[in-house]
Amino acid sequence: MNQLVVIVATLFVPTTYGAAGGLWCYHDPSCDDTTWSTIASEHCNGSRQSPINIVSASAVGDETLTAFTFTKYGDNYTMKNIKNTGKTVKVELTSGVQVTGGALSEAYDSLQFHLHWGNGTSVPGSEHTVDGTRYPMELHIVNAKSSHNGNTTTAVADSTGLAALGFFIEAMPGNVTGSPAAWNTLTSYLANITLKDDIVNITHAISLDELLEGVDRTKYYRYNGSLTTPNCNEAVVWTVFKDPIKVSQDLIDLFSTTLHIDHNSTSALMTNVFRSIQPFNDWVVTTQGRPASGASTMCSSLGLMALAWMLLRV
Ligand SMILES: *[C@@H]1O[C@H](CO)[C@@H](O)[C@H](O)[C@H]1NC(C)=O
Ligand SMILES: *[C@@H]1O[C@H](CO)[C@@H](O)[C@H](O)[C@H]1NC(C)=O
Ligand SMILES: *[C@@H]1O[C@H](CO)[C@@H](O)[C@H](O)[C@H]1NC(C)=O
Ligand SMILES: *[C@@H]1O[C@H](CO)[C@@H](O)[C@H](O)[C@H]1NC(C)=O
Ligand SMILES: *[C@@H]1O[C@H](CO)[C@@H](O)[C@H](O)[C@H]1NC(C)=O
């Protein structure tokens, strides 16, 4: 399990990869996401790449998308440490944290969570967008299918080997600061990890449930996609929750004003750490609800194809 934690975490935030040993990044045109399909071509140029823009009106109703069961999400001491990876902030979880249900095929072990952001609340930086709207931040909880027993090779070769839970973060209205308390506690560690590879243990009592407060976890979008960082393996069952987590603006701003992308404080601040929207051809996004009738499904998801077909026939 420890090995899987390390390797899966590395898949999300590696420092080097690929035959050429090149570096990927968010900031530099020589290694930013426009280059990933070339410098990490094995998967980043695939056909079910994440993130995507979710078109809410096109999401197909699926009655099997039931509630999840979250194990140890209420436990106060599941967060081991918090690290500046140079690409994100990552929190490693203890073993035994799990998610089941939600139409996942089996139990998945929750390994780590990390975040994506833009530049404070004024420049949003979520990875997924909904109807073109980008949120200030996005939290990703990374889970691996338990039956792979820590074998990364088989997990990333399995098209549903990983399950990612995506939560949007938006600014609380009004003049609130330092809220919610759990986010105040979590972000208090950022000052201890300002430089790349800095890592500190988390000693405060803080639970995943507290971080996710205010989100109705029975309402979500589901699609089959990929890791959003090289090597972009197409092994991820995505769950994107509809409700955002509300965090006060001062805490959101800390991410883009505290963390550096390299080992010294003269290096750039970590801003705009998200991948661009990927083309999503003919893949289906589902959500809670009854399946539409054949006719309306045709209209909403295959409208253009149906139109083309009719034109060809006349
Ligand atoms: C992606 O790149 C690989 C390796 O260069 C190539 O074999 C594959 O055909 C490419 N796939 C697509 C969809 O372009
Ligand atoms: C982020 O915002 C700050 C404050 O508005 C600005 O000084 C800085 O240049 C911005 N950074 C980027 C990368 O746009
Ligand atoms: C992972 O599974 C593959 C295929 O079953 C096997 O060849 C490999 O040795 C396993 N790796 C580990 C680390 O157990
Ligand atoms: C926010 O705080 C400022 C100064 O503290 C005050 O002038 C302003 O009215 C407050 N705005 C709201 C919406 O509470
Ligand atoms: C984090 O930094 C604060 C202030 O510098 C310090 O008091 C605290 O001990 C540090 N915590 C850890 C876990 O390093």
Ligand SMILES: *[C@@H]1O[C@H](CO)[C@@H](O)[C@H](O)[C@H]1NC(C)=O
């Ligand atoms: C962090 O926690 C680990 C595991 O409990 C422990 O071995 C290590 O000594 C701790 N590090 C610090 C700096 O307290």
Ligand SMILES: *[C@@H]1O[C@H](CO)[C@@H](O)[C@H](O)[C@H]1NC(C)=O
């Ligand atoms: C978890 O910590 C909070 C304070 O952060 C406390 O109120 C709560 O009782 C703790 N829960 C458990 C189960 O210990």
Ligand SMILES: *[C@@H]1O[C@H](CO)[C@@H](O)[C@H](O)[C@H]1NC(C)=O
């Ligand atoms: C995702 O893939 C699984 C396994 O192939 C399939 O059962 C499921 O219907 C797919 N989900 C969507 C939303 O396409």
Ligand SMILES: *[C@@H]1O[C@H](CO)[C@@H](O)[C@H](O)[C@H]1NC(C)=O
């Ligand atoms: C700090 O890092 C930059 C690159 O990010 C490098 O050019 C510079 O030499 C480093 N400075 C020190 C004192 O290490």
Ligand SMILES: [Zn+2]
């Ligand atoms: Zn992510």
